[in-house]
Amino acid sequence: xxxxxxxxxxxxxxxxxxxxxxxxxxxxxxxxxxxxxxxxxxxxxxxxxxxxxxxxxxxxxxxxxxxxxxxxxxxxxxxxxxxxxxxxxxxxxxxxxxxxxxxxxxxxxxxxxxxxxxxxxxxxxxxxxxxxxxxxxxxxxxxxxxxxxxxxxxxxxxxxxxxxxxxxxxxxxxxxxxxxxxxxxxxxxxxxxxxxxxxxxxxxxxxxxxxxxxxxxxxxxxxxxxxxxxxxxxxxxxxxxxxxxxxxxxxxxxxxxxxxxxxxxxxxxxxxxxxxxxxxxxxxxxxxxxxxxxxxxxxxxxxxxxxxxxxxxxxxxxxxxxxxxxxxxxxxxxxxxxxxxxxxxxxxxxxxxxxxxxxxxxxxxxxxxxxxxxxxxxxxxxxxxxxxxxxxxxxxxxxxxxxxxxxxxxxxxxxxxxxxxxxxxxxxxxxxxxxxxxxxxxxxxxxxxxxxxxxxxxxxxxxxxxxxxxxxxxxxxx
Amino acid sequence: xxxxxxxxxxxxxxxxxxxxxxxxxxxxxxxxxxxxxxxxxxxxxxxxxxxxxxxxxxxxxxxxxxxxxxxxxxxxxxxxxxxxxxxxxxxxxxxxxxxxxxxxxxxxxxxxxxxxxxxxxxxxxxxxxxxxxxxxxxxxxxxxxxxxxxxxxxxxxxxxxxxxxxxxxxxxxxxxxxxxxxxxxxxxxxxxxxxxxxxxxxxxxxxxxxxxxxxxxxxxxxxxxxxxxxxxxxxxxxxxxxxxxxxxxxxxxxxxxxxxxxxxxxxxxxxxxxxxxxxxxxxxxxxxxxxxxxxxxxxxxxxxxxxxxxxxxxxxxxxxxxxxxxxxxxxxxxxxxxxxxxxxxxxxxxxxxxxxxxxxxxxx
Numbered sequence: 136x137x138x139x140x141x142x143x144x145x146x147x148x149x150x151x152x153x154x155x156x157x158x159x160x161x162x163x164x165x166x167x168x169x170x171x172x173x174x175x176x177x178x179x180x181x182x183x184x185x186x187x188x189x190x191x192x193x194x195x196x197x198x199x200x201x202x203x204x205x206x207x208x209x210x211x212x213x214x215x216x217x218x219x220x221x222x223x224x225x226x227x228x229x230x231x232x233x234x235x236x237x238x239x240x241x242x243x244x245x246x247x248x249x250x251x252x253x254x255x256x257x258x259x260x261x262x263x264x265x266x267x268x269x270x271x272x273x274x275x276x277x278x279x280x281x282x283x284x285x286x287x288x289x290x291x292x293x294x295x296x297x298x299x300x301x302x303x304x305x306x307x308x309x310x311x312x313x314x315x316x317x318x319x320x321x322x323x324x325x326x327x328x329x330x331x332x333x334x335x336x337x338x339x340x341x342x343x344x345x346x347x348x349x350x351x352x353x354x355x356x357x358x359x360x361x362x363x364x365x366x367x368x369x370x371x372x373x374x375x376x377x378x379x380x381x382x383x384x385x386x387x388x389x390x391x392x393x394x395x396x397x398x399x400x401x402x403x404x405x406x407x408x409x410x411x412x413x414x415x416x417x418x419x420x421x422x423x424x425x426x427x428x429x430x431x432x433x434x435x436x437x438x439x440x441x442x443x444x445x446x447x448x449x450x451x452x453x454x455x456x457x458x459x460x461x462x463x464x465x466x467x468x469x470x471x472x473x474x475x476x477x478x479x480x481x482x483x484x485x486x487x488x489x490x491x492x493x494x495x496x497x498x499x500x501x502x503x504x505x506x507x508x509x510x511x512x513x514x515x516x517x518x519x520x521x522x523x524x525x526x527x528x529x530x531x532x533x534x535x536x537x538x539x540x541x542x543x544x545x546x547x548x549x550x551x552x553x554x555x556x557x558x559x560x561x562x563x564x565x566x567x568x569x570x571x572x573x574x575x576x577x578x579x580x581x582x583x584x585x586x587x588x589x590x591x592x593x594x595x596x597x598x599x600x601x602x603x604x605x606x607x608x609x610x611x612x613x
Numbered sequence: 614x615x616x617x618x619x620x621x622x623x624x625x626x627x628x629x630x631x632x633x634x635x636x637x638x639x640x641x642x643x644x645x646x647x648x649x650x651x652x653x654x655x656x657x658x659x660x661x662x663x664x665x666x667x668x669x670x671x672x673x674x675x676x677x678x679x680x681x682x683x684x685x686x687x688x689x690x691x692x693x694x695x696x697x698x699x700x701x702x703x704x705x706x707x708x709x710x711x712x713x714x715x716x717x718x719x720x721x722x723x724x725x726x727x728x729x730x731x732x733x734x735x736x737x738x739x740x741x742x743x744x745x746x747x748x749x750x751x752x753x754x755x756x757x758x759x760x761x762x763x764x765x766x767x768x769x770x771x772x773x774x775x776x777x778x779x780x781x782x783x784x785x786x787x788x789x790x791x792x793x794x795x796x797x798x799x800x801x802x803x804x805x806x807x808x809x810x811x812x813x814x815x816x817x818x819x820x821x822x823x824x825x826x827x828x829x830x831x832x833x834x835x836x837x838x839x840x841x842x843x844x845x846x847x848x849x850x851x852x853x854x855x856x857x858x859x860x861x862x863x864x865x866x867x868x869x870x871x872x873x874x875x876x877x878x879x880x881x882x883x884x885x886x887x888x889x890x891x892x893x894x895x896x897x898x899x900x901x902x903x904x905x906x907x908x909x910x911x912x913x914x915x916x917x918x919x920x921x922x923x924x925x926x927x928x929x930x931x932x933x934x935x936x937x938x939x940x941x942x943x944x945x946x947x948x949x950x951x952x953x954x955x956x957x958x959x960x961x962x963x964x965x966x967x968x969x970x971x972x973x974x975x976x977x
Contacts, residue, residue: 232807233890256811277757288755290764291732306950311888313724313907314768316930316945317955317973319731322764326757343813370672372695372785412813414835471753473673505755543755551758558758562745566961567759573957586759 138192139174139216142184149173158217161202161209162264163550165464165514170197170211177222179305179335186333187303189216195582196301198329200241200272203264205467206548208275208328208584215582220271223335226250234341235294235311240271240334244278247339256341259286262544263452271334277326279544281377281451282408284502286342288544290325297336298324301575311338323570328546329581331574345410348376349420350444353427354401354434358382361403362478364430365501368407369474371426373419377408378502379451382481385458385496385509386450392457395450396443398434403481405432405501406447454498455509462494462511466523470534471543474504483533484508491526493519505543506534532557547585555585556592564592614679614738614778616746620662624775627658628744628967637970640771642681642710646717648935650770650972651943658968660712663777666690668752675735675752677780680712687711691783699727699784701818703862712776718768721862722818722829725889725904731767733782739766739774742963752780765958771969772977773962787831789838790817792854793846795826799893799902802826806905807890814840820861821902822868829858861903868901868912871935875912881936883920885909887929894923910934917941944974 139148149155150172159167171194176182189196195215202209211217223239226247230236231254236247244265248257261280262268268278273289274296286292295309309321324331355361361380368375381389381404386397398404407427409419424435438444450457458465472480481497488495494511508530512523531541531554541547541554555564567586571578587595614621631638637655647653663681671694678687684704691697701721702714715737720729736750750756750763766776797805802821809816815832828844830837841848849857860866871880885894889907894900898913913920917933918941924931930945947955952974959966959977971977 230890231811233888234810254811277761279755283755287728287732290761291728300950304950306948306954310886310928310930312886312929313889313904314718314729314886316932317947317951318765318773318958319718319768320765320951320954322731322761322767326761331760343811346813366672369674372788374784411833412836412839414839415833418833418835471755473670473675473752475670475672500755503755504753538751539753540751540756540758542758543753544757546757547759555758560747563747563749563759566741566745566747566762569961570760570762570958573954573961576957 136172138188139172139185142188143174143176143181147175147177149175155217158199158202158211158219161204161207163205163207163210163548166207166210166549168211168213170217171214173217173219175219175222179299182218182333182335183299183303183305185216185218186299186301189579190302190577193577193579195579196333197581198333200269200275201243201267203268204272204276204548205469205545206542206550208546208548208581210549212582218333220335223271227336229254229341231256235338236341237336237338238270239336240274241269244268244270244273251341252344255344257344258339259292259342260289263455270337270339274325274334274337275327275329276544276546279500279503279505281379281448281500284378284500285374285376290322292340293321293325293337294340295338296321296324296334298332298334300332301577301580306332326546328548328585330571330585331580333580345376347413347416348408348410348444349416350377350406350408350438350447351420351423351427352398352436352447353405353407353432354398355403355405355431356401356433358403358481359478360431361405362481364405364427364432365477366474367430368423368426369502371422373422373426375407375423375502376410377406379406380404380477380499380501381451381454382497384494385454385498388457388461388496389450389454392460393449393453395446397450401433406451451498454507458496458509458511462513464514465509465511466527467545468506468508468510468527468530469542469545470531470539471503471505472534472537472539474501476537477501477504480506480533480537484530487526487529491522493522493526495526500543503543504539528554549584552587552591553595555587556595561589561592564589614746614748621746621777623662624658624660624740625744625746628740628742628775631656631967632742632744632965635965636967638967640716640775640969642713643683643708645704645706645709646713649717651939651975653972654970658775660775660777661710667778671696673752674754674783675780676783677752677778678711679778680710680715680776682711684709684711684714692786695786696783697786698733698781700724700730700733701727701862702730703864705864711779715767715776715779716769716771722820722858722903725819725907726817729767731764734764734767734779735782736780737763737766737776738778739776741774742965742967746777750780754782770973772959772973774968787817789834790829790831791837791841792827792829792849792857793841793844794849795846796824797826798824799900802902803893803906810889810905818858819903819905822900827857829854868899869910871912876937878914879938880912880914881938882934883911883913884932884934885911885920885924885929886932887924887927891927891929894927896920896923921945942974947974
């Protein structure tokens with residue numbers, strides 16, 4: 136504390152319990168810890184100084200943006216420092232000539248697009264939390280959004296990340312050019328969940344706003360045909376700007392919450408968007424309608440104007456809060472599977488609802504195969520909490536079995552540590568741990584997140600053997 | 614990929630043998646890019662036996678392919694389903710492999726609009742320096758489980774491991790393309806690049822060389838037709854356009870060749886990667902611009918120091934592509950911190966420094 140006081144003003148250091156409470160968790164509120172101290176630097180020199188002090192004293196550091204993360208990636212370490220970067224909230228430059236923006240890490244995702252709007256440009260990745268989440272957090276998680284099928288993830292839209300090593304030394308990953316000398320470190324920094332370096336500044340790509348966009352709402356009487364329709368759209372060479380699926384449980388919840396004009400009688404609906412020049416959109420929407428009809432859509436409605444298009448999307452973007460309104464708690468999963476397995480996965484989830492006696496509402500970034508099943512439960516009921524965790528683990532393991540991954544865009548954090556044991560072998564996890572050493576040999580940055588220890592996986596393995604779910608229980612797991 | 618695979622098993626044996634002798638290994642694919650990077654040292658580790666497409670499902674927009682597969686075989690398989698590698702990988706000579714494409718990390722004319730090799734890598738299976746078979750990433754586009762090791766392999770020149778199998782994102786071939794040519798000088802070309810970049814135009818590739826500006830449009834028929842009308846210029850016949858862009862992509866155009874006489878004079882071909890809007894570079898020799906100004910090839914007699922500082926002044930970096938004198942390094946020097954990370958990564962993946970030793974930087 137004495138060392139921190141030398142480099143930070145008094146008001147930038149929080150240590151009283153009532154001041155540090157808001158930092159106890161991120162949006163995964165079921166997991167909490169109280170940090171030793173929270174610091175709020177406002178200059179890069181202060182960030183460097185804090186890191187240097189922590190490094191010298193071997194104190195863990197957890198960097199934090201807006202705290203909207205869904206996997207506990209920003210959960211504090213009990214004997215560590217929370218490095219809150221909320222004061223890094225300035226847009227440093229918007230350059231319409233190069234179509235780039237240089238922003239500090241604490242700038243909100245949507246604020247970039249708002250600032251670029253006057254030039255006819257925007258920042259494409261649009262996670263549903265975009266009104267609140269920061270670009271620094273997006274870099275940490277490699278965030279996606281509903282339009283990343285066509286426009287890519289954070290990785291595809293960031294040119295350069297400036298930050299600091301755990302030692303307090305400044306470092307650049309990527310450059311203002313399209314590549315940088317040496318190994319391409321940008322892809323391992325983006326999505327590294329604050330484990331490798333602390334981000335302070337980001338150069339993002341901006342793209343021209345499409346002149347027009349229209350969205351189709353297609354209804355299906357059964358989830359199988361909705362799943363097959365998704366594959367069919369792609370098979371016809373169409374890359375929609377967005378392709379989302381919601382099941383009936385979800386549309387009902389959402390419609391009661393924001394009145395999005397959804398077809399509530401459908402077993403599932405698809406939202407399929409086209410953007411571009413008006414001529415391009417007309418051509419593509421016609422092809423989409425054809426393909427969706429042929430795939431068995433029972434009703435097709437094309438947004439007649441911008442207001443209706445935004446209404447369709449408002450429902451989708453409010454899926455999480457809407458779930459909160461129909462259940463005391465919900466747990467959001469985030470696995471990705473190959474598109475062709477969508478219907479199979481939905482059937483499996485229906486079986487799990489019976490098995491674990493809990494309801495589940497489904498909203499999918501169907502075009503990417505990225506699933507967000509929302510398991511509805513009451514955290515006050517210990518047995519529901521237990522069943523919910525088993526339900527979630529079952530979904531993740533089923534996703535891996537179907538050829539997918541345990542997290543598509545929310546990150547591992549602390550929430551999916553056990554699932555990492557299922558997806559990766561001991562040698563692969565050891566390789567991840569070795570990679571971390573190249574950046575942070577003392578393991579001070581966000582310790583205990585993302586990569587489970589061998590011991591943890593061994594314990595998790597035993598639990599599975601106990602439940603009789605692990606294939607080949609006789610094989611050694613170390 | 615299974616450890617029982619006989620080709621993989623042979624590679625593991627060779628790695629283990631090299632480990633016991635601390636003998637460096639030179640990973641060899643089709644040999645089409647041996648000129649690229651620092652000199653190769655060590656016993657050849659031939660990966661061309663790892664060939665064939667493991668799985669390809671057009672509706673999933675992903676292909677999984679063993680890395681000894683020839684690039685033209687892969688592209689032909691994709692073409693049969695109306696799909697392609699959108700980053701347009703170059704083929705400097707026949708026989709190039711998919712593994713070489715990923716390891717070199719070089720992308721063609723469409724890179725500025727379609728993204729790079731790295732952007733399209735979804736997963737890899739690799740052999741690390743301990744001879745362990747590891748898989749990272751997968752076959753799905755959205756995947757944030759663990760560090761993104763698969764994309765780190767793109768452009769790594771094989772120094773971290775032997776890339777055995779890779780899953781790549783593929784995309785439908787655009788329904789319509791057109792190439793326009795304009796007469797203009799460098800300043801006008803740069804102004805046009807700038808002007809077009811902020812407009813919703815279906816621009817897929819751009820290039821400028823000696824008074825000729827080329828723009829390739831690709832996308833929906835209506836969008837390409839509208840852009841042709843709007844931009845003007847002279848439209849190239851489709852055959853002519855294809856062969857022109859291929860000659861840029863594969864460096865078969867006359868500009869990219871350096872003859873014996875050129876080499877004797879000390880002429881070199883450099884690739885300068887700079888911010889697209891960087892001011893004109895003042896170097897002696899000839900220039901070929903691509904990627905809206907972000908990639909500038911220079912054929913020049915200037916020495917390495919001069920070329921590197923011209924690139925660095927505008928926030929870019931320069932790579933020596935062809936030239937007799939590699940004594941000043943092929944790749945731009947790294948900062949101290951970045952070099953420490955590079956050494957740490959080499960240590961993490963290949964602690965005995967077996968793979969492609971020194972191919973990227975001395976000491977790695």
